[in-house]
Amino acid sequence: MALLLIDDDKDFTQFFSVAIEETGIKCQVLTQPIAILQYDLADIEHIIIDLSMPDFDGLQILRFLKEINYKGYISVTSGQAGTLLESAKEICKLHKLNFHTLLRKPFDIDFLEKFIPFKAKETLSSPYPPEELRSDATLIIQLKKAIKQHKIDVYFQPKFNLKTRQPVGFEALARWSLDNTFVSPEKFIMLAENNHLMSDLTALIIDQSLKYFSLIDEKKNGLGLAINFSSTELRQNGLPDLLLKKAQQYRISTNMITLEITETVLLEKNTMSLEVLTRLRLMGFKLSIDDFGSGYSSVNMLQNGPFTELKVDRMFIDSIQNKPQSKIIVKAIFDMATQLGLNVIAEGIETIDEAEALIQMQYSYGQGFFYSKPMPANAVNEWLRSWK
Numbered sequence: 172m173a174l175l176l177i178d179d180d181k182d183f184t185q186f187f188s189v190a191i192e193e194t195g196i197k198c199q200v201l202t203q204p205i206a207i208l209q210y211d212l213a214d215i216e217h218i219i220i221d222l223s224m225p226d227f228d229g230l231q232i233l234r235f236l237k238e239i240n241y242k243g244y245i246s247v248t249s250g251q252a253g254t255l256l257e258s259a260k261e262i263c264k265l266h267k268l269n270f271h272t273l274l275r276k277p278f279d280i281d282f283l284e285k286f287i288p289f290k291a292k293e294t295l296s297s298p299y300p301p302e303e304l305r306s307d308a309t310l311i312i313q314l315k316k317a318i319k320q321h322k323i324d325v326y327f328q329p330k331f332n333l334k335t336r337q338p339v340g341f342e343a344l345a346r347w348s349l350d351n352t353f354v355s356p357e358k359f360i361m362l363a364e365n366n367h368l369m370s371d372l373t374a375l376i377i378d379q380s381l382k383y384f385s386l387i388d389e390k391k392n393g394l395g396l397a398i399n400f401s402s403t404e405l406r407q408n409g410l411p412d413l414l415l416k417k418a419q420q421y422r423i424s425t426n427m428i429t430l431e432i433t434e435t436v437l438l439e440k441n442t443m444s445l446e447v448l449t450r451l452r453l454m455g456f457k458l459s460i461d462d463f464g465s466g467y468s469s470v471n472m473l474q475n476g477p478f479t480e481l482k483v484d485r486m487f488i489d490s491i492q493n494k495p496q497s498k499i500i501v502k503a504i505f506d507m508a509t510q511l512g513l514n515v516i517a518e519g520i521e522t523i524d525e526a527e528a529l530i531q532m533q534y535s536y537g538q539g540f541f542y543s544k545p546m547p548a549n550a551v552n553e554w555l556r557s558w559k
Protein backbone atom coordinates (compact mmCIF):
# COMPACT_ATOMS: atom_id res chain seq x y z
CA MET A 172 0.00 0.00 0.00
CA ALA A 173 1.31 3.45 -0.84
CA LEU A 174 0.57 7.12 -0.84
CA LEU A 175 0.49 9.10 -4.08
CA LEU A 176 1.40 12.76 -4.21
CA ILE A 177 0.24 14.74 -7.25
CA ASP A 178 1.96 18.10 -7.44
CA ASP A 179 3.80 19.92 -10.23
CA ASP A 180 6.20 21.58 -7.75
CA LYS A 181 9.30 19.37 -7.97
CA ASP A 182 11.04 20.84 -4.90
CA PHE A 183 7.99 20.19 -2.84
CA THR A 184 7.46 16.62 -4.05
CA GLN A 185 11.12 15.89 -3.31
CA PHE A 186 10.86 17.22 0.26
CA PHE A 187 7.52 15.55 0.90
CA SER A 188 8.37 12.10 -0.42
CA VAL A 189 11.62 11.95 1.57
CA ALA A 190 9.85 13.04 4.76
CA ILE A 191 7.03 10.55 4.28
CA GLU A 192 9.30 7.61 3.39
CA GLU A 193 11.24 8.19 6.59
CA THR A 194 8.11 7.20 8.47
CA GLY A 195 8.03 3.90 6.60
CA ILE A 196 5.19 4.79 4.25
CA LYS A 197 5.87 4.25 0.54
CA CYS A 198 5.36 7.43 -1.45
CA GLN A 199 4.84 7.67 -5.22
CA VAL A 200 4.94 11.00 -7.02
CA LEU A 201 3.21 12.42 -10.09
CA THR A 202 4.44 15.79 -11.29
CA GLN A 203 2.46 15.52 -14.56
CA PRO A 204 -1.09 15.64 -13.17
CA ILE A 205 -2.76 14.47 -16.36
CA ALA A 206 -0.88 11.18 -16.05
CA ILE A 207 -3.38 10.23 -13.34
CA LEU A 208 -5.77 9.20 -16.12
CA GLN A 209 -3.52 6.23 -16.94
CA TYR A 210 -2.09 5.62 -13.48
CA ASP A 211 -2.56 2.28 -11.76
CA LEU A 212 -4.25 3.15 -8.46
CA ALA A 213 -4.78 -0.41 -7.29
CA ASP A 214 -2.17 -0.13 -4.52
CA ILE A 215 -2.73 3.52 -3.67
CA GLU A 216 -4.38 3.93 -0.32
CA HIS A 217 -4.16 7.69 -0.09
CA ILE A 218 -3.79 10.46 -2.69
CA ILE A 219 -2.59 13.96 -1.86
CA ILE A 220 -3.52 16.49 -4.51
CA ASP A 221 -2.24 19.99 -5.08
CA LEU A 222 -5.09 22.25 -6.18
CA SER A 223 -3.40 24.64 -8.56
CA MET A 224 -1.57 22.88 -11.35
CA PRO A 225 -1.36 23.74 -15.03
CA ASP A 226 -3.29 21.73 -17.66
CA PHE A 227 -5.10 19.44 -15.26
CA ASP A 228 -5.91 20.98 -11.90
CA GLY A 229 -6.84 19.46 -8.56
CA LEU A 230 -10.57 19.86 -9.15
CA GLN A 231 -10.37 17.94 -12.41
CA ILE A 232 -8.52 15.20 -10.57
CA LEU A 233 -11.23 15.09 -7.89
CA ARG A 234 -13.88 14.78 -10.59
CA PHE A 235 -11.90 11.98 -12.25
CA LEU A 236 -11.55 10.13 -8.92
CA LYS A 237 -15.27 10.46 -8.40
CA GLU A 238 -15.91 9.02 -11.85
CA ILE A 239 -13.74 5.98 -11.23
CA ASN A 240 -15.31 5.66 -7.78
CA TYR A 241 -11.94 5.82 -5.99
CA LYS A 242 -12.31 4.45 -2.46
CA GLY A 243 -9.02 5.44 -0.82
CA TYR A 244 -8.34 8.57 1.22
CA ILE A 245 -7.89 11.95 -0.37
CA SER A 246 -6.07 14.96 1.03
CA VAL A 247 -5.85 18.33 -0.62
CA THR A 248 -3.04 20.85 -0.45
CA SER A 249 -2.56 24.41 -1.64
CA GLY A 250 -0.37 27.44 -1.09
CA GLN A 251 -3.22 29.83 -1.80
CA ALA A 252 -4.71 31.92 0.97
CA GLY A 253 -8.41 32.18 1.73
CA THR A 254 -11.15 29.62 1.64
CA LEU A 255 -10.06 27.73 -1.45
CA LEU A 256 -9.01 24.66 0.51
CA GLU A 257 -12.28 24.53 2.41
CA SER A 258 -14.15 24.66 -0.89
CA ALA A 259 -12.10 21.73 -2.15
CA LYS A 260 -13.05 19.79 0.99
CA GLU A 261 -16.72 20.50 0.30
CA ILE A 262 -16.27 19.29 -3.26
CA CYS A 263 -14.77 16.04 -1.95
CA LYS A 264 -17.81 15.57 0.23
CA LEU A 265 -20.21 16.34 -2.63
CA HIS A 266 -18.38 13.78 -4.77
CA LYS A 267 -18.70 11.32 -1.87
CA LEU A 268 -14.93 10.89 -1.81
CA ASN A 269 -13.18 9.72 1.31
CA PHE A 270 -11.76 13.07 2.46
CA HIS A 271 -8.82 12.93 4.89
CA THR A 272 -6.93 16.18 5.50
CA LEU A 273 -6.39 19.75 4.28
CA LEU A 274 -2.73 20.77 4.08
CA ARG A 275 -2.08 24.47 3.80
CA LYS A 276 1.43 25.14 2.40
CA PRO A 277 3.89 25.78 3.84
CA PHE A 278 3.26 23.36 6.69
CA ASP A 279 5.49 22.35 9.53
CA ILE A 280 6.92 18.90 9.95
CA ASP A 281 4.16 17.93 12.38
CA PHE A 282 1.97 17.35 9.34
CA LEU A 283 3.40 13.84 9.14
CA GLU A 284 1.35 12.86 12.16
CA LYS A 285 -1.72 13.29 10.05
CA PHE A 286 -0.71 10.34 7.89
CA ILE A 287 0.28 7.90 10.60
CA PRO A 288 -1.56 5.72 11.09
CA PHE A 289 -3.67 5.76 7.95
CA LYS A 290 -7.06 6.33 9.37
CA ALA A 291 -9.76 8.81 8.48
CA LYS A 292 -9.49 11.79 10.77
CA GLU A 293 -12.91 13.13 10.05
CA THR A 294 -15.28 10.23 10.28
CA LEU A 295 -18.93 11.15 10.34
CA SER A 296 -20.39 10.27 13.69
CA SER A 297 -23.58 8.74 12.44
CA PRO A 298 -25.72 6.60 14.70
CA TYR A 299 -27.00 4.67 11.70
CA PRO A 300 -25.33 1.77 9.88
CA PRO A 301 -23.82 2.51 6.46
CA GLU A 302 -26.24 2.61 3.54
CA GLU A 303 -28.42 -0.40 3.83
CA LEU A 304 -27.83 -3.63 2.01
CA ARG A 305 -31.55 -4.15 1.96
CA SER A 306 -33.31 -3.01 -1.15
CA ASP A 307 -35.70 -0.10 -0.96
CA ALA A 308 -38.56 -2.33 -2.08
CA THR A 309 -38.21 -4.56 0.99
CA LEU A 310 -37.81 -1.51 3.18
CA ILE A 311 -41.01 0.05 1.88
CA ILE A 312 -43.01 -3.07 2.72
CA GLN A 313 -41.47 -3.18 6.20
CA LEU A 314 -42.08 0.53 6.72
CA LYS A 315 -45.71 0.19 5.76
CA LYS A 316 -46.06 -2.61 8.30
CA ALA A 317 -44.23 -0.60 10.99
CA ILE A 318 -46.54 2.38 10.53
CA LYS A 319 -49.60 0.17 10.62
CA GLN A 320 -48.44 -1.52 13.81
CA HIS A 321 -47.38 1.80 15.36
CA LYS A 322 -43.78 0.62 15.53
CA ILE A 323 -42.31 4.05 14.82
CA ASP A 324 -41.03 5.59 18.04
CA VAL A 325 -40.23 9.12 19.02
CA TYR A 326 -37.12 10.21 20.83
CA PHE A 327 -36.91 13.56 22.60
CA GLN A 328 -33.82 15.73 22.45
CA PRO A 329 -33.78 18.59 24.98
CA LYS A 330 -33.26 22.21 23.94
CA PHE A 331 -31.42 24.41 26.41
CA ASN A 332 -31.03 27.90 27.71
CA LEU A 333 -27.29 28.19 27.09
CA LYS A 334 -26.63 30.52 30.00
CA THR A 335 -28.61 28.81 32.73
CA ARG A 336 -28.09 25.29 31.28
CA GLN A 337 -31.72 24.56 32.01
CA PRO A 338 -33.89 22.69 29.51
CA VAL A 339 -36.49 24.85 27.75
CA GLY A 340 -38.17 22.14 25.72
CA PHE A 341 -37.78 19.06 23.55
CA GLU A 342 -37.56 18.21 19.89
CA ALA A 343 -39.31 15.02 18.86
CA LEU A 344 -37.28 12.88 16.46
CA ALA A 345 -38.76 9.86 14.72
CA ARG A 346 -37.00 6.51 15.17
CA TRP A 347 -37.53 3.29 13.31
CA SER A 348 -35.67 0.26 14.54
CA LEU A 349 -35.35 -2.64 12.14
CA ASP A 350 -33.47 -5.80 13.11
CA ASN A 351 -32.05 -3.91 16.09
CA THR A 352 -30.53 -1.09 14.04
CA PHE A 353 -32.00 2.32 13.41
CA VAL A 354 -32.88 3.34 9.88
CA SER A 355 -32.04 7.01 9.46
CA PRO A 356 -35.16 9.22 9.64
CA GLU A 357 -34.07 11.08 6.53
CA LYS A 358 -34.14 7.78 4.68
CA PHE A 359 -37.48 6.43 5.88
CA ILE A 360 -39.21 9.78 5.66
CA MET A 361 -38.07 10.07 2.07
CA LEU A 362 -39.37 6.54 1.41
CA ALA A 363 -42.69 7.39 3.05
CA GLU A 364 -43.02 10.55 1.01
CA ASN A 365 -42.38 8.76 -2.25
CA ASN A 366 -44.73 5.89 -1.48
CA HIS A 367 -47.90 7.54 -0.20
CA LEU A 368 -47.20 6.59 3.40
CA MET A 369 -46.60 10.08 4.66
CA SER A 370 -50.01 11.03 6.00
CA ASP A 371 -50.20 7.88 8.14
CA LEU A 372 -46.62 8.39 9.33
CA THR A 373 -47.24 12.05 10.16
CA ALA A 374 -50.40 11.19 12.11
CA LEU A 375 -48.50 8.55 14.07
CA ILE A 376 -45.57 10.84 14.90
CA ILE A 377 -47.90 13.65 15.98
CA ASP A 378 -49.86 11.30 18.20
CA GLN A 379 -46.77 9.73 19.80
CA SER A 380 -45.03 13.08 20.33
CA LEU A 381 -48.02 14.79 21.93
CA LYS A 382 -48.90 11.76 24.03
CA TYR A 383 -45.42 11.53 25.56
CA PHE A 384 -45.18 15.28 25.93
CA SER A 385 -48.45 15.33 27.86
CA LEU A 386 -46.91 12.86 30.31
CA ILE A 387 -44.01 15.13 31.21
CA ASP A 388 -44.35 16.17 34.84
CA GLU A 389 -43.06 19.66 34.47
CA LYS A 390 -44.48 20.90 31.24
CA LYS A 391 -46.43 23.49 33.19
CA ASN A 392 -43.09 25.19 33.83
CA GLY A 393 -43.06 26.27 30.23
CA LEU A 394 -41.22 23.44 28.51
CA GLY A 395 -42.12 23.37 24.83
CA LEU A 396 -42.35 20.62 22.24
CA ALA A 397 -41.05 20.80 18.67
CA ILE A 398 -42.05 18.38 15.92
CA ASN A 399 -40.39 18.14 12.50
CA PHE A 400 -42.26 18.51 9.25
CA SER A 401 -41.07 18.44 5.69
CA SER A 402 -42.57 20.89 3.27
CA THR A 403 -44.52 18.12 1.53
CA GLU A 404 -46.35 17.39 4.76
CA LEU A 405 -47.48 20.99 4.83
CA ARG A 406 -49.30 20.56 1.56
CA GLN A 407 -51.82 18.43 3.40
CA ASN A 408 -54.67 20.78 3.96
CA GLY A 409 -55.91 18.71 6.89
CA LEU A 410 -52.73 19.14 8.94
CA PRO A 411 -53.81 22.19 11.02
CA ASP A 412 -57.07 20.56 12.08
CA LEU A 413 -55.33 17.28 12.90
CA LEU A 414 -52.75 19.04 15.06
CA LEU A 415 -55.38 21.11 16.81
CA LYS A 416 -57.52 18.03 17.52
CA LYS A 417 -54.53 16.17 18.96
CA ALA A 418 -53.43 19.15 21.05
CA GLN A 419 -56.94 19.35 22.52
CA GLN A 420 -57.09 15.60 23.08
CA TYR A 421 -53.87 15.69 25.12
CA ARG A 422 -54.70 19.06 26.73
CA ILE A 423 -51.65 20.87 25.43
CA SER A 424 -51.86 24.54 24.62
CA THR A 425 -51.01 25.19 20.97
CA ASN A 426 -48.47 27.86 21.90
CA MET A 427 -46.34 25.15 23.56
CA ILE A 428 -45.93 23.40 20.21
CA THR A 429 -43.44 24.40 17.51
CA LEU A 430 -43.39 22.98 14.01
CA GLU A 431 -39.84 22.75 12.66
CA ILE A 432 -39.97 22.98 8.93
CA THR A 433 -37.24 21.95 6.48
CA GLU A 434 -36.92 22.69 2.79
CA THR A 435 -38.58 26.07 2.86
CA VAL A 436 -37.42 26.66 -0.71
CA LEU A 437 -40.13 24.29 -1.85
CA LEU A 438 -42.69 26.07 0.30
CA GLU A 439 -42.24 29.36 -1.44
CA LYS A 440 -43.59 28.08 -4.68
CA ASN A 441 -46.75 26.72 -3.17
CA THR A 442 -49.61 28.91 -2.01
CA MET A 443 -51.32 25.98 -0.30
CA SER A 444 -48.37 25.52 2.06
CA LEU A 445 -48.30 29.20 2.89
CA GLU A 446 -51.99 29.03 3.67
CA VAL A 447 -51.45 25.99 5.89
CA LEU A 448 -48.59 27.75 7.68
CA THR A 449 -50.66 30.86 8.24
CA ARG A 450 -53.59 28.86 9.55
CA LEU A 451 -51.31 26.99 11.96
CA ARG A 452 -49.95 30.29 13.21
CA LEU A 453 -53.48 31.66 13.66
CA MET A 454 -54.24 28.61 15.79
CA GLY A 455 -51.31 29.56 18.03
CA PHE A 456 -48.68 27.04 16.92
CA LYS A 457 -45.13 28.34 16.60
CA LEU A 458 -43.22 27.88 13.36
CA SER A 459 -39.51 27.34 13.04
CA ILE A 460 -37.28 27.29 9.97
CA ASP A 461 -35.07 24.25 10.49
CA ASP A 462 -31.51 23.88 9.14
CA PHE A 463 -31.33 27.55 8.25
CA GLY A 464 -28.50 28.22 5.84
CA SER A 465 -28.29 24.63 4.60
CA GLY A 466 -29.38 25.40 1.08
CA TYR A 467 -32.87 24.08 1.59
CA SER A 468 -33.97 27.10 3.53
CA SER A 469 -34.40 30.50 2.07
CA VAL A 470 -34.04 34.05 3.27
CA ASN A 471 -37.10 34.92 1.23
CA MET A 472 -39.28 32.92 3.63
CA LEU A 473 -38.25 35.33 6.37
CA GLN A 474 -40.04 38.14 4.59
CA ASN A 475 -43.15 36.24 3.66
CA GLY A 476 -43.58 33.24 5.94
CA PRO A 477 -45.25 33.59 9.34
CA PHE A 478 -42.26 32.12 11.20
CA THR A 479 -41.44 32.65 14.85
CA GLU A 480 -38.07 30.88 15.10
CA LEU A 481 -34.97 30.09 13.13
CA LYS A 482 -32.61 27.17 13.76
CA VAL A 483 -29.08 27.69 12.54
CA ASP A 484 -27.84 24.65 10.64
CA ARG A 485 -25.44 22.33 12.43
CA MET A 486 -22.89 22.71 9.64
CA PHE A 487 -22.09 26.29 10.75
CA ILE A 488 -21.84 25.40 14.43
CA ASP A 489 -19.59 22.48 13.54
CA SER A 490 -17.00 24.80 12.01
CA ILE A 491 -17.44 27.79 14.31
CA GLN A 492 -14.10 27.07 16.02
CA ASN A 493 -11.90 26.67 12.98
CA LYS A 494 -13.55 28.67 10.21
CA PRO A 495 -13.66 32.42 10.82
CA GLN A 496 -16.27 32.63 8.04
CA SER A 497 -18.67 30.42 10.00
CA LYS A 498 -18.42 32.64 13.02
CA ILE A 499 -19.27 35.70 10.94
CA ILE A 500 -22.23 33.90 9.37
CA VAL A 501 -23.53 32.58 12.70
CA LYS A 502 -23.37 36.07 14.19
CA ALA A 503 -24.97 37.71 11.14
CA ILE A 504 -27.84 35.20 11.14
CA PHE A 505 -28.39 35.96 14.81
CA ASP A 506 -28.50 39.72 14.26
CA MET A 507 -30.78 39.47 11.26
CA ALA A 508 -33.22 37.04 12.88
CA THR A 509 -33.34 38.96 16.15
CA GLN A 510 -34.09 42.20 14.36
CA LEU A 511 -36.88 40.42 12.54
CA GLY A 512 -38.30 39.42 15.91
CA LEU A 513 -37.48 35.73 15.59
CA ASN A 514 -36.26 33.42 18.29
CA VAL A 515 -32.86 31.99 17.28
CA ILE A 516 -31.55 28.59 18.25
CA ALA A 517 -28.26 26.87 17.42
CA GLU A 518 -28.30 23.15 16.67
CA GLY A 519 -25.55 20.57 16.79
CA ILE A 520 -23.53 21.95 19.72
CA GLU A 521 -20.98 19.25 20.48
CA THR A 522 -18.35 20.94 22.63
CA ILE A 523 -18.10 23.42 25.48
CA ASP A 524 -16.03 25.70 23.22
CA GLU A 525 -18.86 25.88 20.70
CA ALA A 526 -21.33 26.62 23.49
CA GLU A 527 -19.15 29.40 24.86
CA ALA A 528 -18.57 30.95 21.44
CA LEU A 529 -22.35 31.03 20.93
CA ILE A 530 -22.98 32.59 24.32
CA GLN A 531 -20.43 35.28 23.43
CA MET A 532 -22.37 35.95 20.26
CA GLN A 533 -25.51 36.58 22.38
CA TYR A 534 -27.15 33.25 21.58
CA SER A 535 -29.59 32.22 24.30
CA TYR A 536 -30.81 28.84 23.05
CA GLY A 537 -29.20 25.72 21.68
CA GLN A 538 -29.28 21.99 21.35
CA GLY A 539 -26.71 19.32 20.72
CA PHE A 540 -24.86 16.27 21.97
CA PHE A 541 -22.83 18.45 24.36
CA TYR A 542 -26.02 19.05 26.35
CA SER A 543 -27.91 15.87 25.65
CA LYS A 544 -28.44 13.26 22.98
CA PRO A 545 -31.95 12.31 21.91
CA MET A 546 -33.51 9.82 24.37
CA PRO A 547 -36.58 7.57 24.29
CA ALA A 548 -39.60 9.76 25.00
CA ASN A 549 -40.58 7.64 27.99
CA ALA A 550 -37.20 8.33 29.64
CA VAL A 551 -37.72 12.08 29.80
CA ASN A 552 -39.23 12.32 33.27
CA GLU A 553 -36.37 10.34 34.75
CA TRP A 554 -33.88 12.51 32.89
CA LEU A 555 -35.55 15.72 34.14
CA ARG A 556 -35.31 14.48 37.71
CA SER A 557 -31.63 13.58 37.39
CA TRP A 558 -30.80 16.84 35.60
CA LYS A 559 -31.72 18.95 38.60
Ligand code: C2E
Pocket residue numbers: 296328343344345355356357360376399400401431433461462485518519520521538539540541545
Ligand atom coordinates in the same frame (compact mmCIF):
# COMPACT_ATOMS: atom_id res chain seq x y z
P1 C2E B 1 -33.22 18.00 12.37
O1 C2E B 1 -34.65 18.34 12.56
O2 C2E B 1 -32.30 19.11 12.02
O3 C2E B 1 -32.80 17.25 13.68
C1 C2E B 1 -31.54 17.32 14.26
C2 C2E B 1 -30.72 16.11 13.89
O4 C2E B 1 -29.40 16.34 14.37
C3 C2E B 1 -31.18 14.84 14.58
O5 C2E B 1 -30.81 13.77 13.73
C4 C2E B 1 -30.33 14.81 15.84
O6 C2E B 1 -30.17 13.54 16.38
C5 C2E B 1 -29.04 15.35 15.30
N1 C2E B 1 -28.25 16.05 16.32
C6 C2E B 1 -28.65 16.72 17.41
N2 C2E B 1 -27.62 17.23 18.08
C7 C2E B 1 -26.51 16.88 17.40
C8 C2E B 1 -25.10 17.10 17.60
O7 C2E B 1 -24.65 17.75 18.54
N3 C2E B 1 -24.26 16.59 16.68
C9 C2E B 1 -24.71 15.86 15.62
N4 C2E B 1 -23.81 15.37 14.77
N5 C2E B 1 -26.03 15.63 15.40
C10 C2E B 1 -26.91 16.13 16.27
P2 C2E B 1 -31.83 12.66 13.29
O8 C2E B 1 -32.71 12.27 14.42
O9 C2E B 1 -31.06 11.63 12.57
O10 C2E B 1 -32.77 13.42 12.27
C11 C2E B 1 -32.29 13.86 11.04
C12 C2E B 1 -33.34 14.67 10.34
O11 C2E B 1 -34.46 13.86 9.98
C13 C2E B 1 -33.92 15.78 11.21
O12 C2E B 1 -33.05 16.88 11.21
C14 C2E B 1 -35.23 16.03 10.51
O13 C2E B 1 -35.06 16.87 9.39
C15 C2E B 1 -35.61 14.65 10.02
N6 C2E B 1 -36.59 14.09 10.97
C16 C2E B 1 -36.40 13.45 12.14
N7 C2E B 1 -37.57 13.12 12.71
C17 C2E B 1 -38.54 13.58 11.86
C18 C2E B 1 -39.97 13.54 11.86
O14 C2E B 1 -40.63 13.07 12.81
N8 C2E B 1 -40.62 14.11 10.80
C19 C2E B 1 -39.94 14.69 9.76
N9 C2E B 1 -40.64 15.22 8.74
N10 C2E B 1 -38.60 14.74 9.73
C20 C2E B 1 -37.90 14.19 10.76
Ligand code: MG
Pocket residue numbers: 342399431461
Ligand atom coordinates in the same frame (compact mmCIF):
# COMPACT_ATOMS: atom_id res chain seq x y z
MG1 MG C 1 -35.55 19.73 13.58
Ligand code: MG
Pocket residue numbers: 461462482484485518
Ligand atom coordinates in the same frame (compact mmCIF):
# COMPACT_ATOMS: atom_id res chain seq x y z
MG1 MG D 1 -31.98 20.89 11.96
